[in-house]
Every structure is written in C-alpha cells, then in structure tokens.
Amino acid sequence: MAEFELKKYDEVPIGGVVTGGATPELNETGDWRSNRPIFDEDKCIQCLLCWSHCPDASFYIEDEEVQGIDYDHCKGCGICAEICPVDAITMVPEGEDSEDE
Amino acid sequence: MSNGNRQVLTGHQVVANAMRQVDPDVVAAYPITPQSEIVEYFSKFVADGKVDSEVITVESEHSAMSACVGSSAAGARTMTATASQGLALMLEIVYIAASMRAPIVMTVANRALSGPINIHCDHSDSMAARDSGVIQIYGEDAQEAYDFTLMAQRLAENEDVLLPVMVTLDGFTLTHTAQVAELLPDDTVTDFVGEYEPLYPLLDVDNPTTQGPFDMPDYYFEHKLQQVEAMNNVPEKFLEVQEEFSDLSDREYSGLFESYRLDDADYAIVLLGSTAGTAKVVVDELRDKGKKVGLLKPWMFRPFPAEEMKEALKEKEAVAVFDRSLSFGSSGPLYLEVSSALSHEDNKPRLYNYTYGLGGRDIAEGHIAEVFEDLENPDLESKMHYINART
Numbered sequence: 001m002a003e004f005e006l007k008k009y010d011e012v013p014i015g016g017v018v019t020g021g022a023t024p025e026l027n028e029t030g031d032w033r034s035n036r037p038i039f040d041e042d043k044c045i046q047c048l049l050c051w052s053h054c055p056d057a058s059f060y061i062e063d064e065e066v067q068g069i070d071y072d073h074c075k076g077c078g079i080c081a082e083i084c085p086v087d088a089i090t091m092v093p094e095g096e097d098s099e100d101e
Numbered sequence: 102m103s104n105g106n107r108q109v110l111t112g113h114q115v116v117a118n119a120m121r122q123v124d125p126d127v128v129a130a131y132p133i134t135p136q137s138e139i140v141e142y143f144s145k146f147v148a149d150g151k152v153d154s155e156v157i158t159v160e161s162e163h164s165a166m167s168a169c170v171g172s173s174a175a176g177a178r179t180m181t182a183t184a185s186q187g188l189a190l191m192l193e194i195v196y197i198a199a200s201m202r203a204p205i206v207m208t209v210a211n212r213a214l215s216g217p218i219n220i221h222c223d224h225s226d227s228m229a230a231r232d233s234g235v236i237q238i239y240g241e242d243a244q245e246a247y248d249f250t251l252m253a254q255r256l257a258e259n260e261d262v263l264l265p266v267m268v269t270l271d272g273f274t275l276t277h278t279a280q281v282a283e284l285l286p287d288d289t290v291t292d293f294v295g296e297y298e299p300l301y302p303l304l305d306v307d308n309p310t311t312q313g314p315f316d317m318p319d320y321y322f323e324h325k326l327q328q329v330e331a332m333n334n335v336p337e338k339f340l341e342v343q344e345e346f347s348d349l350s351d352r353e354y355s356g357l358f359e360s361y362r363l364d365d366a367d368y369a370i371v372l373l374g375s376t377a378g379t380a381k382v383v384v385d386e387l388r389d390k391g392k393k394v395g396l397l398k399p400w401m402f403r404p405f406p407a408e409e410m411k412e413a414l415k416e417k418e419a420v421a422v423f424d425r426s427l428s429f430g431s432s433g434p435l436y437l438e439v440s441s442a443l444s445h446e447d448n449k450p451r452l453y454n455y456t457y458g459l460g461g462r463d464i465a466e467g468h469i470a471e472v473f474e475d476l477e478n479p480d481l482e483s484k485m486h487y488i489n490a491r492t
Contacts, residue, residue, distance in 0.1 A: 009323035009330070014263065015202035016324050017301045018311035 024057070024073060033076035035091045039069050043088035050080035050089060107283045112275040115243040115282045116182070116208050117142030119250035121152045122290035123206075126177035129157035129168035133187035134220045135272035136210040140182055162187035166194035166205075173203035174312045176302025178258075181205065184272055185212035188226045192233060198265045199234025199328060201313050204257035204297075205265040207235075208250065211374065211425075212272040213460040221461020222272040224373060225426040228434045234328050236266040236335055237403040239373040241359075243280040246270040248352060249400070251285070254294045255342045261334040263300065271375040273461065289349055332404045339401060357406035358399040360413060362388060366395030368476040369414060369450075371439055372423035373399055376457070376464055383469040394473050402435070407442035415443060417450040419476040423488075425458045432485065453481060457488035464488055 004026075013019055044066060051059040051066060058074040060067040081089040110118070116139045120128065130140040146152045157172075159165045162183050172179045183191055188209055198205055209227050213219040227237060238253060240246040246268060253266035270276060285293075301310045316324060336357055343354035359377070362384050363369060370380055377398040387394045397413060399406065414420055422440075424433025431437070436454035443449040455472060457464045468488050475481050 006319055007323075009326035012320070012323065013301065014327050014331070015200065015301075015312070016314055016316060016320075018314055019301070020309065 028072040029056075030058070030071050030073045030075060033071075033074060034094050035076040035078060036071070036094050036096075037069055037074065037076065037078065037080055037089045037091055039066065040088045040090070041066075043086050045086055045088075047085060049083045049085065053079050053083045055079065106286065107281055109279050110243065110282050111138070111277060111279050112210075112243040112246055112270050113138035113277070114142055115247045115280075115284070116250055116270070117146065118284055119247045119290075120154075120180055121146045122285070122287050123178070123180065123251065123254050123294050124152050124291070125154050125180040125206075127155045127157060127169070127172040127179045128181060129159055129165045129172065129179070130181045130183065131159055131162045131165045131187060133162070133184050133212075135212055135222075135276045136182045136184040136187065136208065138276070139208055139210070162191040163194060166191040166198060169205045169207075170194060170198050170201060170203050170313075173198070173205050173299075174201060174301075174303045176299035176304050178254075178297040179203070179205045180207065182208035182210070184210040185214055185220075185226045188230060189214060192230055195230055195233045195235055195265065197313065200324065202263040202300075202328075202331070203265055204263050206250065206253045206257050207265065207267050208246070209267050209269040210272040210276045211269050217460075219460040220272070222274050222375075223425045223459045223461070224269075225459075227267060227269050228426040228428075230267065231403055231434060234264065234332070235403065236262075236264055236332070236401070238266065238268050238400055239402055240268060240270045240275070240400075241375055241377045241398060242282075243270070243275055244282045244352070245400075246275065247282055247284065248346065248350065248354065251290060251293060252339070252342045252346050252354075255345075256335065256339055258297055259334075259338045259342075260300070262331055262338055264328070264331050264335070269374070274375045283350070283352075285350060293346070293349060335404050336401070336406060336409075354400075357401045357409055358397055358413070361396040361398065363395035363397055363413060365393060367393040367418040368473055369395045369397055369417050369420045370423060370469065370472060371397045371399070371410075371414075371420060371435065373402065373425065373435060376423065376425070376469075379464065379466055380469050383466050383473070386466070387470065387473055392473065399435070402438075405438045405442075407438065410439060411442045411446065414439070415446045415449060419451040419453070419481075421453045421455050421472050421476055423455050423457050423472075425456075427456060427459070451476075451479070451481070453483065453486060455486045455488050456490075459490075462489055 058070040214225040422436040
C-alpha cells in the first residue's frame with residue numbers, strides 16, 4: 001500500500017468526496033490476488049479485448065498496443081485470459097512464475 | 102406581511118404546492134399511503150407545465166432514494182416523499198444520502214410501521230430514521246408543513262450543513278384533511294430558495310470527483326465526525342432561515358420548538374406533531390380555570406435541542422413527555438431525549454412518559470386533561486403510561 005498522511009476530519013472534502021478522480025493510481029489494490037495473468041507478447045494479436053474487458057483498467061497500453069499488466073491493481077479475476085482469442089494470457093497461481101513480473 | 106393568499110387545501114396539496122414553488126430539478130418517488138397524493142398532485146403540476154422538474158417513477162422506495170442520491174450527487178436540486186414501510190425500505194439509502202451530504206428535502210407523511218399492517222398515523226416510521234443523519238422537522242398542521250418544506254430547502258443547502266432534511270406531517274390527520282393555509286407568491290419562494298449551487302457536482306466533468314467511495318477504518322470515523330459537525334451547525338442556521346422566512350410571511354418562527362403558555366407553567370406536556378393542536382385547546386381551557394399548564398412542541402427533533410429544552414423545562418414541577426412510537430424494551434424516543442437533556446439538573450421536574458396514538462388511535466381533549474391532572478399528583482408512578490389503550 002502507498003503511504004498516505006492521515007488527515008483530520010476537517011482537512012478532507014466532506015462526504016467522502018475524492019477530488020481529481022484518480023485515486024486508483026495512488027492506491028495499490030492488487031495485493032490479494034490469488035491467480036496471476038501471464039501475458040505472452042509473441043502470441044498477442046493486439047485486438048485489445050483484454051483491455052476492454054478488464055474490470056480494473058490493469059492493462060498498460062501505448063500506441064494502441066498492450067505493453068503488459070499492472071500487477072499493482074490486477075485482482076486476478078481471469079476475464080482477460082477467458083476472453084483472449086489466441087490464448088496469449090494464461091492464469092497461474094500467485095507465487096509461481098513470479099520471475100515473469 | 103400577509104399576502105392574503107389563504108386557501109382551503111389538504112396537507113397533500115399544500116406540500117405539493119411547496120414542491121412546485123421550490124421547482125426542484127428532480128423528484129424520485131414511489132407511492133405509499135398516506136403520502137401518494139403529494140407526488141400525484143406534484144406530477145400533475147409537471148404534466149400541466151407548471152413546473153419543470155423531472156419526475157422519476159421508480160419501482161420501490163429503495164430505488165427512489167437511490168435515484169435521489171444519484172441526482173443530488175450530479176448536482177441537481179432533489180426532493181422526494183414517503184411514509185411508513187416506504188421509509189423503512191428507503192432507510193438504507195437515507196443513511197447514505199446523509200453520509201454523502203446530499204441536501205435532499207423529503208416529506209414523510211407519518212404512518213405506523215407494520216405489523217400488524219396499519220395505514221394510520223404514528224411516528225414509528227420517522228423515529229426509525231432518527232439516527233440516520235437526516236435533519237428532522239415535525240409540523241403541527243399543513244401550514245407548518247408548507248413553511249418548513251420551504252425552510253428545509255435553505256437549511257439543507259446551507260454550505261455549513263449540506264444534509265438531507267425530513268419534514269414530517271401526521272398521516273391522514275394532516276395529509277387528508279382540508280385546512281386553511283396561506284401560500285406565498287411563487288416569485289417570493291423562488292427568491293427565498295434561490296439557485297442551488299452544488300459543492301461537488303458529479304456532472305462537472307472539468308473537475309472530476311469520486312463520490313460515495315469505500316472507507317477503511319482509517320477514515321470512516323473522520324467522515325462521521327464531519328456529519329457530527331454539520332448537524333451541530335444546524336440550530337443556528339435554522340434560526341437564521343426562520344428569521345428570514347418570518348419576514349416574508351406573517352408567521353412568526355423563532356426557535357427550535359414552540360412554547361405555548363409555557364413560561365410560567367408548573368406542569369408541561371412535550372409532544373410532536375398534530376396533537377399539539379388538541380393540547381393547546383386543553384391548555385387554554387385549564388388556564389381559564391386557573392391551572393398553570395403549558396405545552397412544549399419540538400419543531401426540530403434532529404438535531405435535538407437539548408440545551409434549549411433544558412432551560413425551558415428545568416423549573417417545572419412535572420413534565421409529561423408524549424411519544425407516538427415505541428422503543429420496545431425502553432422508554433419512548435422523545436422521552437429519552439428530554440430525560441437526557443435534564444439529567445444533570447439537581448432539582449429537575451418529575452418526568453413521565455406517556456405513549457399515545459399508536460396506529461392512529463384517537464387522542465381527545467379529555468385524555469390530555471387527565472394527564473395534566475395526573476401531573477399534580479407527586480406520587481404518580483414512573484412506569485410507562487398508555488393513553489386511551491385497553492390495558
């Protein structure tokens with residue numbers, strides 16, 4: 001988890017409002033994943049179905065191409081592996097293949 | 102000053118007219134007796150082009166308040182109305198509206214909660230919402246329901262408050278009976294309520310916000326403290342709004358409760374809502390006979406005006422607190438508040454709790470006169486007393 005300074009009740013916006021609308025980038029939420037998607041760039045045809053189906057915006061995209069997976073936010077749901085038409089993503093138990101990170 | 106616009110209207114019509122004059126952006130509601138006609142009349146105003154509001158007809162009160170929260174978060178001035186089971190179903194989202202600081206104004210036409218199923222008045226519905234974070238104002242008659250609905254708009258949207266406000270009126274007794282009420286001119290209300298300027302409108306795409314997010318233990322407590330502070334700001338702001346409203350109308354509002362012949366009274370009754378009208382008649386009759394009796398009618402139940410009420414009651418000989426709802430296994434909710442307000446007084450009055458009017462049970466002048474007679478007896482038992490019930 002990222003370190004945040006804990007503020008007093010009157011130092012944060014009311015009602016739990018978060019201004020800026022970009023908190024997930026600051027807050028790492030991928031630490032409870034039990035299965036890890038492994039991306040095989042050689043098989044990938046850049047259809048971007050994984051990116052469009054990911055519920056957590058965990059695919060790095062540059063120039064409209066998948067660059068890799070954001071393991072700081074991926075929850076390991078496996079939707080990307082399921083949807084990939086060329087099996088370029090495989091799910092492995094967390095802890096195995098961690099050298100691929 | 103009076104504008105002379107006195108009309109004979111039902112409580113429904115009066116509240117619907119208040120809503121029409123407020124001209125909210127959105128009203129999301131679901132019908133339930135005895136509230137339904139409020140939104141029916143309002144919808145007719147919309148259909149007739151007399152108000153520009155978007156009426157969202159939903160499939161339940163849970164959805165009604167959910168739509169209201171979304172609408173309010175978007176930055177729209179939002180109102181709703183409900184009663185009884187509807188409020189119970191809505192309650193989960195009422196807490197969320199309060200915590201998201203959504204200044205939604207809602208009417209509650211007080212009705213008993215099931216079971217047994219019953220459509221008539223008591224206060225068990227709104228009392229169930231008393232810890233939700235909503236401001237609660239209780240009206241005695243249609244006129245007060247109208248006036249408080251307008252004042253509620255200003256109170257809810259005050260930048261130091263930003264909380265939902267519930268304005269209640271007794272179901273059937275006030276909603277379905279024709280009463281004389283004076284409506285302000287439309288443009289007077291337009292000026293009084295003003296333009297709503299939301300603090301964090303979700304539709305302001307240039308300034309994106311996340312609303313209603315998850316809190317871990319590290320922030321939930323602080324967000325609750327924000328609600329505490331907002332609630333603490335309410336009495337002062339309510340008095341300011343009352344002063345402004347009193348100048349617009351010929352009606353004098355200056356307090357968190359109404360004191361009726363209370364100042365020099367030895368014996369007092371404290372009660373909410375329409376029964377105050379009956380109690381005032383009894384007070385007048387007993388005063389004519391030389392009895393020093395009075396009435397305290399809280400307008401505001403949340404936040405509860407404990408300090409002010411302590412000052413008003415501490416010198417009394419005896420006080421009867423009337424509750425129109427039960428808290429099974431404990432005393433009534435109004436009694437608990439009054440008792441708590443007086444708890445640090447050394448020579449506090451003898452305090453008694455009376456339950457009355459459950460499920461629409463009548464309460465007549467004679468019943469109230471009997472209570473005043475009870476209060477003169479220093480040996481009166483401290484148990485819960487039930488008025489006009491076959492005990």
